[in-house]
Amino acid sequence: MSERPVIIIRRKKRGGEGHHGGAWKIAFADFMTALMALFLVLWMLANSGEAQKAAVAEYFRTPLVVALMGGDREGASENVIPGGGPDPTFAEGERFRIDPQLASRLVDEQERARLRQLERRIREALSINPILKELKDQILIDLTPEGLRIQLVDTEQRPMFEIGSARVAPYMRTLLRTLAPMLNELPNRIQISGHTDSLPYAGGEAGYSNWELSADRANASRRELIAGGLALEKLLRTSGMSDRIPFEGVAPNDAANRRIAVIVLDSRFADSILDQREYGPLPGTGDRQATDGAARVGTGPEAAKP
Template identity: 35%
Template structure:
């Protein structure tokens, strides 16, 4: 018989396993916080840039992000047309619709004129693109009729239609070291002229030479030669029916833009380039040089007149 007050109790001690501290002191949260901080910095940078630049600069940035190029940048050249299974000419290398809206917006004067006629901006852009594509087909048809496919390449670029006419092993476009067009290319350019005149787009004509150098570089050099050849092409085109006011610029680039840099004396480098500009590209060129001197000469005249 057990006595009260002297009962024995068994004490049970439970030991729990020590919890891992890795979850508290790990580095995963630091990576997440760094990503969040970087994202916020990027957001603030975008907001700052949008507030700091003008509307025109924003459009230019968007154009560059979409793959747009400057007027004078080079592009890879490939034929713009090819025959499909049915023998029809089709356009290759066409611009994506997303770029067209940004790159081919009409200048203010053209938009005002089209608005008076009740034509929307979308229809203006669509008509302009369609006209350039139709012109490319016609140029290729004329080239095929003259069996001159080896002498002509075209591509549609954001600035418009780029037409390259060059020598090959069979035909020379100009007499060697001169700006005299050979009869074949004289006839070919004459055929192009009325077709170029059918659309309301400005044109740039540029002459290019190979890397062959004249003995007396001071007396005469590739700059002189390329410029004179571009002027000769302009003369033939205007005589063939091209409105002289359509020609916005005539220039020579000597051997600075070789199509075949690995063979600087190649016939492919001796060429004339005709760029049929979109309205926005010609407007950009006007802004660059100052249309009729409005943005270049007048501010300087005003500054001089105000000088005491």
């Protein structure tokens, strides 16, 4: 029996160096697109103003649907027809409710942007004037619900007024007269309040006291602002608060309590003062007050006057 030759076939194994497919390229392209979009957004924010930045921040703070609907009731609903009407995607009844809310929010953002711009103008003016530059630690500026608040604070070394008096120090006069033209740049009304420390007068509150002193200092500041060019119609209110609102974080007798607060009022807050919403009657008391007023007609001693 003859032997057949043995045939051996050797196959080369391929591993590692072959083609891997194109899925990674798609993932990489998506990543680069997202990165480019990120840098584009950052570039746009860097070149936008305060109003645009505030609008972007508000957009990311509130979901779009909820913001448009003015709340989380209809806006968060999954119902296709949230408010009824001929248009299933945007009901006419919802349209008239949304537009005033968006307009009001836009007005608020624009006013806040103007107040921030005024704050920057004031800080720039203070940094330029060599006399006022020394007072930078005594001038505190911040935004409050009432508006832009400018506080002029005393120190033991540099008081804004003579001790126990409403006589304005020279640098305080320069500061107020510098502020006056800038306060005229906005149509907003102005409120001035005076504050004192808790050190009492010898006669207590029966005679001349911190109440009178704080009010006198507020009015002295008002006169200096007017002398600096502040428009008379911009002044809405001056008040003396005595020591009832101490400066945050200091002792009652600390010099920081002796201060003047000039507030550029938010227009809605000023309107609430003018139409007396700030002092409105308690709910349910309007009819009773009207009845009481009618009952008092002709009963006082003034009724005898011709």
